[in-house]
Amino acid sequence: MNTLRRLRTRFRALFKKGELDLEMEEEMRAHIELRTQANIEAGMNPGEARLAALRQFGWTESIKETCREQRGTLWLEQALQDLQYGWRTLWKSPGFTAVSVLTLTLGVGANSAVFSLVNAMLLRRSPYPDVDQLVRVQKQVRYPWETRTTITDFLDASELADWRRDNQDVIQLAPYSWGEANLSGTGEAEHVDYGAIGDSFLPVLGAQPVLGRNFLPEEDRPGGAPAALLSHGLWRRRFGADPGVLGKMIRLDGSPFTVVGVLPPSFRFREHYDVCIPFFLCAKLKGFFSPMPHAVGRLRPGVSRAQAQTAFESRYDAEQEQRRQQQEKERKKDKEHVLLANFEERPEAEVRQSMLVFLGASGFVLLIACANVGNLLLSRGASRQKEFAVRLALGASRGRVVRQLLAESLLLSLLGGLGGLLLARWGCALLRPFASGPAAAVQEVSIDGRVLALTFLVVALTGVIFGLAPAMACSHPAPQAALKEGSRSVSEGRRQRRMREGLVVLEFASAMVLLIGAGLMAKSFVSLLGVNSGFRPDRVLCLTVSLSGSKYPDARSQAAYFQEIMERVRAVPGVQAVGANPSPPFSQVGMVASGIEVEGHPAPPGNQPDWMAYGIVSPDYFRALGIPVISGRAMNDQDREGAPRVVVVNESFARRHFPKENAVGQRLKMGKDFLTIVGVVGDVRPSPSDAPQPQFLLSYLQSGTPRMTLAIRTTRDPRALAGAVRARILSLDPEQAAFGVQTLEEQLQDSLAPRRATLMLFGAFSVSALLLALVGIYGVVAYSISLRTQEIGIRMALGGQRADVLRLVLGQGLWMIAGGVLLGMAGALALTRFLASQLFALSPTDPVTFTEVTLLLAGAALLACLRPALRASRVDPMTALRCE
Amino acid sequence: MLILKVLARGPMHGFGIAERIQRLSDEVLRVGEGSLYPALYRLQDRGWIASEWGQSENNRRAKYYTLTRAGRKQLEAENEGWDRLCLAIRQIMQSA
Numbered sequence: 001m002n003t004l005r006r007l008r009t010r011f012r013a014l015f016k017k018g019e020l021d022l023e024m025e026e027e028m029r030a031h032i033e034l035r036t037q038a039n040i041e042a043g044m045n046p047g048e049a050r051l052a053a054l055r056q057f058g059w060t061e062s063i064k065e066t067c068r069e070q071r072g073t074l075w076l077e078q079a080l081q082d083l084q085y086g087w088r089t090l091w092k093s094p095g096f097t098a099v100s101v102l103t104l105t106l107g108v109g110a111n112s113a114v115f116s117l118v119n120a121m122l123l124r125r126s127p128y129p130d131v132d133q134l135v136r137v138q139k140q141v142r143y144p145w146e147t148r149t150t151i152t153d154f155l156d157a158s159e160l161a162d163w164r165r166d167n168q169d170v171i172q173l174a175p176y177s178w179g180e181a182n183l184s185g186t187g188e189a190e191h192v193d194y195g196a197i198g199d200s201f202l203p204v205l206g207a208q209p210v211l212g213r214n215f216l217p218e219e220d221r222p223g224g225a226p227a228a229l230l231s232h233g234l235w236r237r238r239f240g241a242d243p244g245v246l247g248k249m250i251r252l253d254g255s256p257f258t259v260v261g262v263l264p265p266s267f268r269f270r271e272h273y274d275v276c277i278p279f280f281l282c283a284k285l286k287g288f289f290s291p292m293p294h295a296v297g298r299l300r301p302g303v304s305r306a307q308a309q310t311a312f313e314s315r316y317d318a319e320q321e322q323r324r325q326q327q328e329k330e331r332k333k334d335k336e337h338v339l340l341a342n343f344e345e346r347p348e349a350e351v352r353q354s355m356l357v358f359l360g361a362s363g364f365v366l367l368i369a370c371a372n373v374g375n376l377l378l379s380r381g382a383s384r385q386k387e388f389a390v391r392l393a394l395g396a397s398r399g400r401v402v403r404q405l406l407a408e409s410l411l412l413s414l415l416g417g418l419g420g421l422l423l424a425r426w427g428c429a430l431l432r433p434f435a436s437g438p439a440a441a442v443q444e445v446s447i448d449g450r451v452l453a454l455t456f457l458v459v460a461l462t463g464v465i466f467g468l469a470p471a472m473a474c475s476h477p478a479p480q481a482a483l484k485e486g487s488r489s490v491s492e493g494r495r496q497r498r499m500r501e502g503l504v505v506l507e508f509a510s511a512m513v514l515l516i517g518a519g520l521m522a523k524s525f526v527s528l529l530g531v532n533s534g535f536r537p538d539r540v541l542c543l544t545v546s547l548s549g550s551k552y553p554d555a556r557s558q559a560a561y562f563q564e565i566m567e568r569v570r571a572v573p574g575v576q577a578v579g580a581n582p583s584p585p586f587s588q589v590g591m592v593a594s595g596i597e598v599e600g601h602p603a604p605p606g607n608q609p610d611w612m613a614y615g616i617v618s619p620d621y622f623r624a625l626g627i628p629v630i631s632g633r634a635m636n637d638q639d640r641e642g643a644p645r646v647v648v649v650n651e652s653f654a655r656r657h658f659p660k661e662n663a664v665g666q667r668l669k670m671g672k673d674f675l676t677i678v679g680v681v682g683d684v685r686p687s688p689s690d691a692p693q694p695q696f697l698l699s700y701l702q703s704g705t706p707r708m709t710l711a712i713r714t715t716r717d718p719r720a721l722a723g724a725v726r727a728r729i730l731s732l733d734p735e736q737a738a739f740g741v742q743t744l745e746e747q748l749q750d751s752l753a754p755r756r757a758t759l760m761l762f763g764a765f766s767v768s769a770l771l772l773a774l775v776g777i778y779g780v781v782a783y784s785i786s787l788r789t790q791e792i793g794i795r796m797a798l799g800g801q802r803a804d805v806l807r808l809v810l811g812q813g814l815w816m817i818a819g820g821v822l823l824g825m826a827g828a829l830a831l832t833r834f835l836a837s838q839l840f841a842l843s844p845t846d847p848v849t850f851t852e853v854t855l856l857l858a859g860a861a862l863l864a865c866l867r868p869a870l871r872a873s874r875v876d877p878m879t880a881l882r883c884e
Numbered sequence: 885m886l887i888l889k890v891l892a893r894g895p896m897h898g899f900g901i902a903e904r905i906q907r908l909s910d911e912v913l914r915v916g917e918g919s920l921y922p923a924l925y926r927l928q929d930r931g932w933i934a935s936e937w938g939q940s941e942n943n944r945r946a947k948y949y950t951l952t953r954a955g956r957k958q959l960e961a962e963n964e965g966w967d968r969l970c971l972a973i974r975q976i977m978q979s980a
């Protein structure tokens with residue numbers, strides 16, 4: 001109540017100033033008149049009475065001013081005055097203002113852009129209500145083949161069903177799983193990712209279909225009608241956002257599902273799902289293995305995570321104990337723990353680190369920008385010394401002068417902030433490529449309230465940081481000295497010069513750190529481009545087919561399908577060779593097998609079973625990708641089912657297992673089967689930055705696989721053949737969709753995209769840092785020369801040589817450069833290790849890069865000093881002495 | 885505090901308050917009458933007194949100040965504090 005009233009009077013004081021002043025005047029006039037009246041009644045004559053009354057009242061104007069102060073808005077009025085005045089001064093020196101605002105725009109823009117990226121990648125939360133009540137269910141287990149326990153999200157389906165039933169009082173659990181399928185039924189077949197979700201999944205998350213309904217409980221049970229929910233994206237893309245889609249039938253891997261609803265556009269859950277089906281149907285759809293579900297849960301209102309965890313754990317312990325008594329097998333297993341984890345996944349360490357690197361880099365740019373503007377303000381303050389001296393002499397308090405200067409710098413930073421936001425908006429578009437990986441589907445890089453707030457904070461802070469020191473330095477309360485010094489400038493005050501030079505040293509150190517970082521990354525990138533991946537990526541088209549499990553259940557039918565489509569694709573004009581592999585280069589898909597023995601080289605007893613990477617390829621794969629066969633032969637079409645099983649190994653495999661002998665002719669034992677090594681092929685890197693691993697390769701004809709990526713070597717532009725190839729594939733079975741159509745070169749570019757973007761960003765930051773630092777050193781040297789023109793004139797008049805003057809000026813520059821380089825070197829040594837994950841085959845303290853950057857920086861800085869130095873050395877003593 | 889005390893007797897305009905204070909203090913506190921006004925504005929800003937325009941005794945427009953509830957409370961508090969201070973001073977004087 002009181003604050004409200006006060007707010008009202010303040011408001012009135014601010015905007016109805018004239019009215020209040022009039023009232024005050026009238027009141028005082030009335031007082032004086034009453035006093036005059038009283039004086040007259042006491043016997044004075046009217047003139048005397050009025051004079052006496054005025055005398056008694058006091059100095060009216062000063063009282064009025066004091067009264068105005070009581071309104072409590074004076075500071076605000078003064079602040080407005082300061083801002084107005086600041087605006088006028090800035091307007092009067094457009095050059096200074098433009099340079100400062102541009103500098104700050106760069107600094108603030110870099111920070112806002114990077115922060116919006118960090119915000120998207122690390123800070124923004126899931127779109128679900130009460131996320132704090134959501135948990136992920138995890139298990140801590142020890143797999144028999146491992147010595148340490150692992151924490152996993154994969155749960156046992158039947159255990160999960162028990163947990164759901166037993167813990168209903170503390171938590172509502174919902175299982176989910178996922179898979180890929182061929183969507184058909186309406187239009188051309190298409191490959192989709194589906195989520196298999198329990199009927200409680202959407203309620204647990206707090207999401208609702210925008211159209212239609214969620215699954216009914218009976219649909220998530222054996223015997224229920226197969227229902228499906230479409231993602232908003234798929235609904236718009238494939239069904240033209242037709243509301244009549246409800247009740248329509250779609251086919252997933254050939255099985256019919258009825259569309260019962262459409263998910264909201266904001267529904268994003270870790271991976272992106274095109275379609276959702278009831279959880280229990282996913283086992284049926286997958287056909288070949290039973291799902292290990294994940295689970296999310298929502299704590300019941302009022303239940304804390306710790307409470308739920310305790311209840312959950314104790315019931316699970318009892319359950320395990322019971323099983324242990326019933327089953328022999330269970331007794332051997334370690335006790336397992338269940339964990340209720342944070343729903344929001346912590347971003348991967350690598351992402352966090354690269355975000356940290358960006359934040360650091362943009363912070364340095366801002367630091368340099370601040371130092372530069374601070375320097376400009378210092379020089380400007382020095383030339384305005386007289387103005388401040390006059391103001392101080394006229395009775396302005398030092399605080400008032402500082403405040404006025406701060407108002408100016410705040411105005412500058414505000415303008416810079418506005419520019420920075422514009423820059424950041426544009427920068428967000430550039431930063432989008434960074435938002436890759438699992439977080440990408442969930443988040444979008446944009447400027448939201450949080451970014452705005454942070455930008456504002458940065459603006460206010462920078463305004464104060466770069467403004468305060470110069471303001472303090474310029475307003476030291478010795479007006480007479482300032483007036484004297486200003487009138488006949490000899491050399492600038494020692495303190496100010498120190499401060500200026502210190503700022504330049506700081507700029508140089510920051511620029512040096514950034515440049516070294518950029519140099520390291522650039523070198524890594526160049527060496528990555530030069531890496532021999534082990535195959536020829538030019539003119540290769542890739543596409544993937546994932547067969548419906550229900551239609552192609554066994555190895556034989558799968559192999560037959562792939563053999564037939566490869567035959568058909570080979571017939572397309574322009575196709576040279578066709579190969580297939582479920583895990584082609586860059587796919588990040590790898591297969592490993594355990595229990596493989598190399599005949600005659602038994603694993604030492606007691607060792608952990610060796611996991612070996614393997615691949616399944618078609619005979620022509622090596623020819624299609626240009627992978628050399630080093631010895632022996634590749635597999636061929638005769639190595640089919642029924643024929644002796646063969647295997648091809650890569651060089652790394654041969655080196656590791658047969659260091660002395662010839663690998664060809666040796667045998668691998670896989671279960672009961674023996675596989676003969678018929679050839680050794682060249683190593684292939686999984687990606688340019690990963691080293692090749694030992695791998696053995698089987699023929700798809702002898703071990704089928706439902707999913708293969710075709711690699712098609714063409715004689716002309718591979719993109720042009722994509723349509724024809726797809727058509728051939730669909731001609732065999734219209735329900736099996738080809739997806740992921742991309743050339744190998746595009747995939748190579750994509751795999752390098754995050755690195756390239758990081759490099760570009762870092763490069764842009766360090767180049768701006770370098771430019772700003774050069775402008776800084778140039779400005780300081782030029783300014784100090786302009787102050788010392790007279791001194792130089794005297795030196796020359798007394799017989800000083802041009803070279804002496806040059807040495808004098810360059811000496812000043814060299815000191816700053818040396819200081820900056822040393823400080824920067826120390827900073828870089830301390831900081832570049834954060835870049836380690838971004839580097840390839842390069843130490844974070846690579847001495848060559850350090851030297852190169854030092855030379856580059858020092859050279860550029862010397863050049864920047866040279867111009868003012870040369871000008872100084874050409875000073876004509878007569879003009880210099882006369883110029884005052 | 886003096887102003888609050890004066891206003892405790894009823895609404896009054898600025899001139900009246902000045903007169904009253906002079907008379908009450910037997911002309912001991914004789915300061916520029918004008919310096920009363922900043923004090924009045926400050927008290928008003930704190931919400932201890934309120935003002936409105938009215939007619940004075942000789943038919944002039946004058947601004948009348950009245951004590952608000954908060955002002956009355958403040959006066960009581962200050963009275964008490966004042967009493968305590970006086971008491972303390974008296975005790976010191978006596979013991980010395």
